[in-house]
Amino acid sequence: MERAGVGEVGVSAWDGGVAPYAIPSKKLGMWLFIVSDAITFAALLIAYSYVRVASVEWPKPFHFSPSIIVASVMTFCLLTSSITMVMAVAAAKKGNIGSTMKWLGATMAGGLAFIILHANEWMTLIEEGLRPFTNEFGTVPGSTPLFGATFFALTGLHMTHVTVGVVVLLVLALGFKSGKYPADYVEIGGLYWHFVDLVWMFIFPLVYLMSAVVG
């Protein structure tokens, strides 16, 4: 029996044997994962906002210099690694292995710079006495001591995503170089990488900029 194609009269795209979204199944899988992950991050951000609104006072430990400036540099690293990822996908689609390796390397470098700056910031805050369930910055009556919990949960989950992303990009780069993976895989890994960048576009303003102290 011959398989019916999309667009034939009387044949629905949902009858099977055709791709209703006209994308590879792995790409659809990545999109579905991204939507579910977006819900996870949204839930954490909403929980953070809830706790913050319900507190009489909320600590603001981020001085404009250096904390906000460093966080801005981290944002720049992630945004720039996104554009290099776009270039890597374009190079992979053209089958240019050398160029793909170069751009993937630049993307991983951006991710690593982000992780190093972020880990350094965590160490500074931990040395200042920040813990998940106690508030070293002082808890006034009617406030929660959960600043550390929300901060470490949100930025920690995001940092885990960046770390996983760097490892995924490394595996993809090696696989693409040896010809084991097609260019589609680089594109699908790129989707994940852009998503990690997208999440930071919400964490940066809500966690850092809303808690900035000047002077």
Add this chain to the structure above:
Amino acid sequence: MSANHAHEHTENNRLYLTVWAALLGMTVIEVILAYIQLATAPMLIILMILSLIKASLIIAYFMHLRFERVSLFWTLVPMWVLVICLLFVFFPDSFRAFELRFPLP
């Protein structure tokens, strides 16, 4: 054919670089807002609007959703929006959580 491809390629690169510049520009605006210490409510509203624009740009251009079939958009985005709306159902409780607590000892 080949020249046409090269032309398309340059066009695409220019589009992506424009999106990247726009994302950086909006980030700079956000940081400036933090520096001038805008009041909480307008600050939050402006930051959220800018963040949603940035997220849309990343999804539409970097993640290529604009160039996929529209059915993919309708499969993914409304479901996400619905879940976020459901999460916000109990958010108003946070404004009166203080009164709901047991009195402090």
